Amino acid sequence: xTSISLLQPRFKQxxxxxAMAIGLAIGFAxxxxxxxxxxxxxxxxxxxxxxxxxxxxAYLSSRPKDAQGRFLKGLIFTEMNKPADAIGVFxxxxxxxxxxxEPYNNLAVLYAQQKQYDKARTALEMAxxxxxxxxxxxxxxxxxxxxxxxxxxxxxxxxxxxxxxTQNKLALIRDLITTSGKGNVKPQPTAxxxxxxxxxxxxAPSATLVTSTPGAxxxxxxPVAPATKxxxxxxxxxxxxxxxxxxxxxxxxxxxxSVGNDEVVTALNAWADAWSRKDMRAYLGAYAxxxxxxxxxxxxxxxxxxxxxxxxxxxxxxxxxxxxxITINGDMATAKFRQHYKATGLSSSTTKTLVFVRAxxxxxxxxxxxx
Amino acid sequence: xxxxxxxxxxxxAVALAAGAAARLKDQPATQEASVKELSAIALARPATExxxxxxxxxxxxxDSGPEEMLTRIFSEIEANRLSNALQxxxxxxxxxxxxxxxxxxxxxxxxxxKQPIDTFGALSDAPADKVADLRAEAIARLAAYREKPPxxxxxxxxxxxxxxxxxxxVVDTKRSRLYVYENDLKNGGRPRFVADYYVTQGKLGAExxxxxxxxxxxxxxxxxxxLPRQKLADLYGNGAFPLNYPNEWxxxxxxxxxxxxxxxxxxxxxxxxxRASDGCVVxxxxxxxxxxxxxxxxxxxxxxxxxxxxxxxxDWARERGELSKSIDAWRAxxxxxxxxxxxxxxxxRFKVGTQDFDEFAAQKKQVNASKEWIKLKIDNxxxxxxxxxxxxxxVTFDQDYRSNNLNNQMKKRQYWxxxxxxxxxxxxxxx
Numbered sequence: 001x002t003s004i005s006l007l008q009p010r011f012k013q014x015x016x017x018x019a020m021a022i023g024l025a026i027g028f029a030x031x032x033x034x035x036x037x038x039x040x041x042x043x044x045x046x047x048x049x050x051x052x053x054x055x056x057x058a059y060l061s062s063r064p065k066d067a068q069g070r071f072l073k074g075l076i077f078t079e080m081n082k083p084a085d086a087i088g089v090f091x092x093x094x095x096x097x098x099x100x101x102e103p104y105n106n107l108a109v110l111y112a113q114q115k116q117y118d119k120a121r122t123a124l125e126m127a128x129x130x131x132x133x134x135x136x137x138x139x140x141x142x143x144x145x146x147x148x149x150x151x152x153x154x155x156x157x158x159x160x161x162x163x164x165x166t167q168n169k170l171a172l173i174r175d176l177i178t179t180s181g182k183g184n185v186k187p188q189p190t191a192x193x194x195x196x197x198x199x200x201x202x203x204a205p206s207a208t209l210v211t212s213t214p215g216a217x218x219x220x221x222x223p224v225a226p227a228t229k230x231x232x233x234x235x236x237x238x239x240x241x242x243x244x245x246x247x248x249x250x251x252x253x254x255x256x257x258s259v260g261n262d263e264v265v266t267a268l269n270a271w272a273d274a275w276s277r278k279d280m281r282a283y284l285g286a287y288a289x290x291x292x293x294x295x296x297x298x299x300x301x302x303x304x305x306x307x308x309x310x311x312x313x314x315x316x317x318x319x320x321x322x323x324x325x326i327t328i329n330g331d332m333a334t335a336k337f338r339q340h341y342k343a344t345g346l347s348s349s350t351t352k353t354l355v356f357v358r359a360x361x362x363x364x365x366x367x368x369x370x371x
Numbered sequence: 372x373x374x375x376x377x378x379x380x381x382x383x384a385v386a387l388a389a390g391a392a393a394r395l396k397d398q399p400a401t402q403e404a405s406v407k408e409l410s411a412i413a414l415a416r417p418a419t420e421x422x423x424x425x426x427x428x429x430x431x432x433x434d435s436g437p438e439e440m441l442t443r444i445f446s447e448i449e450a451n452r453l454s455n456a457l458q459x460x461x462x463x464x465x466x467x468x469x470x471x472x473x474x475x476x477x478x479x480x481x482x483x484x485k486q487p488i489d490t491f492g493a494l495s496d497a498p499a500d501k502v503a504d505l506r507a508e509a510i511a512r513l514a515a516y517r518e519k520p521p522x523x524x525x526x527x528x529x530x531x532x533x534x535x536x537x538x539x540x541v542v543d544t545k546r547s548r549l550y551v552y553e554n555d556l557k558n559g560g561r562p563r564f565v566a567d568y569y570v571t572q573g574k575l576g577a578e579x580x581x582x583x584x585x586x587x588x589x590x591x592x593x594x595x596x597x598l599p600r601q602k603l604a605d606l607y608g609n610g611a612f613p614l615n616y617p618n619e620w621x622x623x624x625x626x627x628x629x630x631x632x633x634x635x636x637x638x639x640x641x642x643x644x645x646r647a648s649d650g651c652v653v654x655x656x657x658x659x660x661x662x663x664x665x666x667x668x669x670x671x672x673x674x675x676x677x678x679x680x681x682x683x684x685x686d687w688a689r690e691r692g693e694l695s696k697s698i699d700a701w702r703a704x705x706x707x708x709x710x711x712x713x714x715x716x717x718x719x720r721f722k723v724g725t726q727d728f729d730e731f732a733a734q735k736k737q738v739n740a741s742k743e744w745i746k747l748k749i750d751n752x753x754x755x756x757x758x759x760x761x762x763x764x765x766v767t768f769d770q771d772y773r774s775n776n777l778n779n780q781m782k783k784r785q786y787w788x789x790x791x792x793x794x795x796x797x798x799x800x801x802x
Contacts, residue, residue, distance in 0.1 A: 145484040152478035153494040156471045157501045347495070348486040 040072050049080045067097050074106060075174060083110050094126070101127035101134045102173045108140055109170045117151065120144045120170075135294040136305055140170040171308050175301060261326050264333045264356055267363040268324060271354075272339075275319040278311050288357050288364035315344030321352075331358035332366070339370070436568065436658065437463055437470065438516035444476060445513060456480055470641035472505045504644030511547040511645050512569055520550065520564055524681040528591070528674045529562040530691045530764065531754040538665040539672045539755075540633075542570060542652055543679040544577040544587055547645040549654065550679070551665060561684070568662065571643040571653035577677050579616070579650055582628040587650050588616045591755045591765045592673045594633065594666050608635020609656040612666055614673055619798055620757065620765070620786055623722070633666075633673060635659040676758035694754050694764060697787070697794040702747050710739045718788055718795035746773040762789035767802050 036059045043052035053076050060069045070093050077086035087110050094103040104127035111120035121144045127137040153159065267286065274282035284303055293302045310317065324337035333356040341348050355367035440463045447456035457480040463473045479493050491509075492502030520526075526541045532554040539562065541550045549570045552562040572587040573579070579588035594612040603611055611634035617626050628650065635656040636643055642655050652675065654662060665671065682690065701716040714732050721728040739745075748771040757763040766785045772778065784802035787794045 142485040145481045146486075149478040149481035149485070150494070152474045152481060153492075153497065155469070156475035156478055156505065157492075157494070157498055158471075159498075350487075 037068060037072065040069075040076075044072070044076060044079065047079075049076050052076050053080070065096065067093065067100065071102065074103070075172075078106070078110065078172065083114060086110055094123075098126075099130050101131040101137055102175075104130070105134075105137050105140060105171075105173050108137075108144065109172045112140075112144060112147065112170050117144050117147045121148060133294070135297060136171050136173060136301070139305070139309065143170055171305055173301070174304070175298075261328065263361075264326050264328065264335055264363050265324060267356060267365075268321060268335055268337070268354065271365065272319045272321055275310060276317055278313070278317060280307055280311050283310060286365055287368075288359065288366050290357065290366055291364075292367045294368075313343055316342075318342040332356065333358070333363060436512075436655075437467065437473070438512045438569070441472075441509065441512055442516050445509075448480075453480055453483060467641040469639060472508050472642070475502070475505050504647070507645045508547075508569070508642065515546060515548050515567065515569065520567070521681065522564070523684055525562045525564075525684065525687050526550065526552070526674070526676075527680040527682045527687070527690070528676065528756040528758060529672075530687070530694060530756055531752060532560060532562070532672070533751040533753040533767070534560075535667075535751065536670050536672065536753060537667065538565070540662070540666075540674065541679055542572075542587075542673070542675040543677075544572045544589070544675065545678045547572065549652065549658075549662070551662060561687075565665075566661070568654055568658040569642065571645060571647045571651075573648050573650040574646050576646065577675070579628055579631070580626055583649075584628070585649050587648070587652060587675060588614075588621065588626070588628075588631055589675050589677055589758050590616070590618060590621060591757050592616055592618060592631075592675065594668055594671055594673060597663070597666070597668050598632075600635075603634075605637045607632070608637055608653075609659050610635055610663055612663070612668075619784065619800060620763065623786075623798060633659075633662075672753070672755055674755060674758065680758070690756075691754065694766075694787070694794060695752075698749070698752070698754070698766060701796070702749055706745050706747050708739050708742050708745055710736045713739075716796055718790055718797045720788075721795075721797055723798060723800055741776060743775040747771070748773075757786075763787065763797075764794070 036055065040052050040055045040059065043049070043055060053073070056069055056073045056076065060066060060073065063069060070089055074086050074089035074093065077083075077089060087107060090103040090107045090110070094100070094107060097103065104123045108120040108123035108127070111117070111123060121141065124137050124141040124144060127134055128141065131137070270282065271286040273279075274286060284306065291299075293299055297305070318341075320340045321337040322340070324335050326333060326335045328334075334353060335356065336351070336353045339350050339352040341350070350370045353367075353369045354365050355369075356363035357366040358364075440459060444456050444459045444463070447453070447459060457477065460473055460477045460480060464470060464477060467473065475492055479488060479491065482488050482493050491506050528541060529539050529552055532539055534554070534556060536554050538554065539552045541552060542548070543550070547570055548567050550567045551565040553565050555561045555563040574585040577587045577589050579586040592614040595615050596613050598607070598611040598613070600607075600609050611632045613630070613632045616629065616631040630650075632651045634651055634653055636653060636659075643653055647653070652673075697716070701713070704713040704716065707713070710732075714735065717728060717731070719728050721731060723731070726734075750769040750771065752766070752768040755765045755767075757765055764787045766787055768783055770779075770781050770783045772780070782802045783799060785796050785799040788797040789795075
């Protein structure tokens, strides 16, 4: 009970912070063009590519070097099914801004569409070299490795490329959200980076902002009360076993460990089920709004990516787990288990750790780590 | 992120090591150690990833066949340096783009980056027979690389080569290996190891008996022709050298079939599985090209064995001396015109065509009665032991026979059989 009441206000706070950040970015850097690129984005969203191209060209005529504009142009070419032009744009962009991972990623997507997996691999490895924690590029690279593996197997075992039918699409990145401070140094890309978000103010801005804002996320399990927002973190107070005595708020919820365990297992089940059913509402609903998104991504980008990987996947997905080890510490619970993932052309087993946070009678995922 | 380069590939190395151990249990003691070592390496590998510590492997490409590269690749896999392994595999594929085994390893190494894999040929619906073939090839090649023939041992079969036989070929079907030996005349005709190569044998193994049994014959043969690539179907690759199967001994044993060749590999693959031919011995094209330079039509012996027996040089010299003495005694006793002594060199089971020992003895007695003198010279002697349980040697020489009423020169071939501790002739005829 305590947790929910305290969690809610934190959220509001978070939102305002984000909105501010966006406002700042726009206000400072792109005063004159602020209306241009969102318009381009809107046109892209509506599928009016020729118009979008016209607008973006007009925008670029006065700022030919602008990264965001060129990035959108590349996207438009991609959408218009002009891969050669799109490759041209993204290649130039990656040459001019070698520190940006997004152009590499999208180049890789285009190469992969043309079945040039070696080139796709090189591009993705470049994206990862610049941003070692860039999750989309990793997942895309995983798919490219699988593709290359299947080509090698075809040659090894003289298969008739029949398995090329199960071609899973790589994730195209639609927003140029630079993921590290380095990228932000460049005035143009950063400033505009916020622009797409501004068009849809409900979603998170760049990941740097997200991680820096909630102090709670910085202290995931250790029950040490941080200085930033003491009220909030105190809510996550562990009950009996606290080492460093934090706020002495009595913790009513975790009465019996086993009850809590069952609840966490239920949450775990619901999460795996939703994933298997490709029920994106339920799946994403299993994640707390304070969910610590894998580095380098916005919540929106993460959700899009999950959507593509789950709902966008052809064929069945089956996710199950075994031997969950659950430890509950106040309103936080850690579940470590073996995850079995099965989909067309891929199955894997990984050790996974989910950190849950209590929200009323429910447990929501706050952190997800696979190893 | 998550998709780790898991340790699962070590399974592959272990499986290969185990296979190699099983396969090589018939080996002399010297080789056991290295197989154990391999298993030990594979099993004792630390369970940690050493991603950061990987330094790129030197990419030296050798033209001596892929064994060395495969060995390096597998040792990188055993050490869990999978990036290095992949780099080496890609290097090998640049050299031999249609090398299926290398492609399979590449597939595994790439797939391991996406998901844990737990077997060799980890593609989920990989055809088991083809994977098994490639695994067998890997085992054969790795084992051969680890176990070069011991330097002071020679194949038992090469007792004596005639001076103009520059090289001899010895094939070990169990190990899928072809050995080239030089006739080292400076060292008294001792066989000197030159090189060895991976080969393919018949689908159903060795010891051919009848037409169509898809087996490779075991015996002493020689190449009878050199068929150039232009005259051949693609299946035979860069060339073909027919063998004289079935030879006199095969016919005597009732063995049938024909068309056993030494040949190359079709253009769609670098190598064929260890057991894949209809009985021919198949080399990769690059290896055939090298071996072909040493093949003399009508002359170069090709000895095919189930499992090559190796002799120390001392034992080899003793066997060679013993046979040389027996042959010289046969020659001297013929010159002596003492027919009974002469006939003691022949086995009671002697048979040529329809003529058995008694008919042969009667004929010899009759002929020798008319002789006042006989001079017999033997030149270009070759003594090659026939592989197998029975102790048989194939003796070939130029025979110069002179007597008071008849002179005759011929190339003769005899099969000598060890009976009751004595070498006896069981067949003879013109070669």
